[in-house]
Amino acid sequence: xxxxxxxxxxxxxxxxxxxxxxxxxxxxxxxxxxxxxxxxxxxxxxxxxxxxxxxxxxxxxxxxxxxxxxxxxxxxxxxxxxxxxxxxxxxxxxxxxxxxxxxxxxxxxxxxxxxxxxxxxxxxxxxxxxxxxxxxxxxxxxxxxxxxxxxxxxxxxxxxxx
Amino acid sequence: xxxxxxxxxxxxxxxxxxxxxxxxxxxxxxxxxxxxxxxxxxxxxxxxxxxxxxxxxxxxxxxxxxxxxxxxxxxxxxxxxxxxxxxxxxxxxxxxxxxxxxxxxxxxxxxxxxxxxxxxxxxxxxxxxxxxxxxxxxxxx
Numbered sequence: 370x371x372x373x374x375x376x377x378x379x380x381x382x383x384x385x386x387x388x389x390x391x392x393x394x395x396x397x398x399x400x401x402x403x404x405x406x407x408x409x410x411x412x413x414x415x416x417x418x419x420x421x422x423x424x425x426x427x428x429x430x431x432x433x434x435x436x437x438x439x440x441x442x443x444x445x446x447x448x449x450x451x452x453x454x455x456x457x458x459x460x461x462x463x464x465x466x467x468x469x470x471x472x473x474x475x476x477x478x479x480x481x482x483x484x485x486x487x488x489x490x491x492x493x494x495x496x497x498x499x500x501x502x503x504x505x506x507x508x509x510x511x512x513x514x515x516x517x518x519x520x521x522x523x524x525x526x527x528x529x530x531x
Numbered sequence: 532x533x534x535x536x537x538x539x540x541x542x543x544x545x546x547x548x549x550x551x552x553x554x555x556x557x558x559x560x561x562x563x564x565x566x567x568x569x570x571x572x573x574x575x576x577x578x579x580x581x582x583x584x585x586x587x588x589x590x591x592x593x594x595x596x597x598x599x600x601x602x603x604x605x606x607x608x609x610x611x612x613x614x615x616x617x618x619x620x621x622x623x624x625x626x627x628x629x630x631x632x633x634x635x636x637x638x639x640x641x642x643x644x645x646x647x648x649x650x651x652x653x654x655x656x657x658x659x660x661x662x663x664x665x666x667x668x669x670x671x672x
Contacts, residue, residue, distance in 0.1 A: 399646035400551065454550055464546065471545040474595065475645045478624020485627055493595055493625060495544075 384487055386410070386512065389437070389528060392479035393516055396472060401453035408515030408523065416511035419525050422446055422461050422500040424473030430484075430491040435509070437480075438527040439473050445524040466498045473498075476526075533618075533660050535560040537588035538580070542566070542573040542604065543622070544596040548645075552591055552622065555649040559656070569596040570604030581613055589659075594623035594630070602637060609638040616666070618659050622647075 390407060397403040420442035428435040441449075447458050450468050458465055473496040481491040509531035517523045539556055541564060543549045549566050556564055565587075567573035573592065580586050590608070594601040601621050608614040618640045623630070626644040634642055640659045643652060 396646040399648050454547070454554070467545050468547040471547040474545070475624050478595075478626070478645060481624075482626045495595065495597060 385484060385489075386514070386528070388480040388483040388487075389476070389526060390514065391483060392476040393526060395479055396475045397449065400472075400475065401449050403449060403452045403518060406517045408517055410512055410514045413511045413513055416513065416527055416529060418499075418527070420445070422466060422469050422498065424469040424496050424498050426473050426477045426496040427494050428477070428481075428491055429494070430489045433489075433530060435528065435530040437473070437477050438511075438529070439469065439476065439524065440527065441469065441524040442522075445518055445522050448518055448522055449524075461500050466500055470496050470498045532559075532657060533561075533589060533663075536563060537561060538585065539564045540567065540573060540576060540580075540587045540590045540592075542568070542570065542590065542592035542596070542601065544568050544593065548593060548622070552652065555652050558649060559653060570599030570601060570607070572598075573604055574599070574607050577608060577614060577617070578611075587617065589618045589620070589656075591620045591622055594621050594625050594634075602633060605634070605637050605639055616663075618663055620655060620659060 394405055397405055418438060418440040420440045423438050423440040425436060425438045428437055443461060446461070446465055446469060449472070450465060451457055453468065477496070478493065481493065484491055509529050511527045511529040514526040515523050516526055539561055541549050541552050543552070553564050553566070565576065567576055570592065573590070577587055577590065592601040592604055601623065605619055605621065608617055608619060615638070619638070620641050620643060621634050621639050622643045622645060624645045631642060640662065641655045643655050
């Protein structure tokens with residue numbers, strides 16, 4: 370294993386972003402037979418989650434502390450669940466929230482494996498899911514990557530570091 | 532392959548993953564499937580099923596769960612003479628070398644890394660069956 374990358378802000382480490390993009394692509398392709406494309410990433414100082422439901426997992430790789438958030442508008446998560454389980458939902462139910470948690474877990478797990486091979490030292494953590502009124506008390510900057518499921522449906526991956 | 536009457540226990544804290552695994556097992560012809568949401572709930576089920584004379588023939592468990600993790604559930608099973616040879620597969624997002632080694636050392640039958648598709652899960656089941664078939668003691672238990 371190589372030494373931990375010496376980068377002031379990991380959000381500028383292209384390999385970190387690629388690892389999360391790969392996690393999203395691989396998870397949705399394998400579990401939901403869904404191909405995705407990525408929109409232009411942006412950096413936000415005060416990240417506001419988008420959509421109606423989000424999966425959040427704390428990323429700890431001392432001295433780095435961060436957070437991965439996957440935030441889904443209703444149409445995006447319902448489409449993914451239909452592709453993944455063959456179930457048609459019309460509302461954000463407990464089952465939908467559960468699927469968001471599992472997707473967050475898989476995407477983080479896939480990215481973490483790639484990143485640790487690059488010399489990071491991320492630990493596994495249990496994700497949490499929030500829906501309804503969105504707030505996040507994480508202080509730091511966030512890189513936001515839109516993930517497009519089709520021409521009109523997208524969700525957002527947020528990678529925050531403090 | 533394992534007979535379609537094989538009794539499966541699927542353990543995961545996320546109902547979504549239990550549904551995905553169950554869906555694949557049903558596609559393969561298995562209908563005798565029970566679920567648990569972590570190792571702490573699953574272990575007494577394994578013990579009870581054995582005591583009642585209807586033992587599980589295969590356990591598929593997540594690794595990263597609250598209360599009792601999959602690896603600890605596996606170790607608890609292997610520590611009991613009755614479940615030393617119980618086919619036990621870990622399904623997990625943990626795919627680093629140290630985790631794989633830990634699972635192998637604890638006596639896992641095989642290991643599926645998430646994300647996966649149904650073909651991968653089927654292939655792993657076949658692989659475990661091939662191992663079990665080569666071990667007449669395990670086959671008989």
